[in-house]
Amino acid sequence: MPSSATPSVAHAIRAAMLTAEPEAKAMAARAVARDWRAGRLAFAFDVAMPDAPARPDTPQLLPPNAMPKRGRGGSERGRIALLHALCHIEFVAIDLALDAAGRFGAERGPSFVSDWLAVAADEAMHFALLARRLRTLGTFYGDLPAHDGLWDAARETAHDIAARLAVVPMVLEARGLDVTPVTIERFEAAGDLRSARILQRILDDEIRHVRFGTTHFARVCQERGESPPQLWKSLVERHFRGAVKPPFNDSARRSAGLSCEMMAGVA
CATH class of the missing domain: 1.20.120 (Four Helix Bundle (Hemerythrin (Met), subunit A))
Structure with a gap:
């Protein structure tokens, strides 16, 4: 101790x-x-x-x-x-x-x-x-x-752990899961394999980071008696200035614990 x-x-x-x-x-x-x-x-x-x-x-x-x-x-x-x-x-x-x-x-x-x-x-x-x-x-x-x-998201969600988890790992980092594979392909096509390998390492780690977010968010929802998809959508609509829309990296998102309900568009 x-x-x-x-x-x-x-x-x-x-x-x-x-x-x-x-x-x-x-x-x-x-x-x-x-x-x-x-x-x-x-x-x-x-x-x-x-x-x-x-x-x-x-x-x-x-x-x-x-x-x-x-x-x-x-x-x-x-x-x-x-x-x-x-x-x-x-x-x-x-x-x-x-x-x-x-x-x-x-x-x-x-x-x-x-x-x-x-x-x-x-x-x-x-x-x-x-x-x-x-x-x-x-x-x-x-x-x-x-x-x-990115730091604007921290300011916007400094008052509530559920809002922080909903926006930072479950929206911002999850978006990285969607766009990074295409970026890797572009670097590979240009012959920049060293950069592509770095981005692949980052992508693999970010799946785990998003999973931390979804796991802790589910615990908060259980404690509050809330439905995770419903609370997530309400918090994103309130605290995220943007839209959550496809294309999605479905396999990476599933590995990170993001359900199909959490892949639906949020206007």
Whole structure:
């Protein structure tokens, strides 16, 4: 059992979220997950999560509708732009997972913290793989603009664990299950097999991340006496600015625990 001198998991999570430099944030997230697994952090929530995580000076953050068009990844320039966008998504996903563990862990328990710190460590590893791949292509994370729309979902759902699970893993990450196979095919067709292998690794991990979301969402629904499909649809309609619509990666979604009812369009 942790002693009274053992630092709290909340304090470690907050420190990682307030680390701005990208590689340092990735290392901090992996360290939090490692220390939690090893019993070096107490299940204690003695500090609040920040309203927003620390961010580096680059990339320049633009509104989503002001982002330059990336093309479809046929040219090397287009592939670099796509890899940079994916690298930024993984960078923000580190903080999304950390925030879930730190913001809702007290109410959801140690297993919830374990799952979302594992996700944070995965996202940190994904970021590192993509950042390294960008460097081999002669560029760096931060060289191109990006948008901060993903963190908007965290702000919108900071009040309710059910809303957070419904929107972040079960909509945003699930969308990655749908689009990543096509992206992999484009990189393979262009002969960029190294990038394709990285994206396949990310896809395999994201199935597990979405499954964490669906599993914990089902538990919350059971506790509240709610129907998972009905609550999911109502929360997505209330908190997600967009539509959930095909094409879907049916097999990946089923593996992640998303039912057919949760694949129906949400206007």
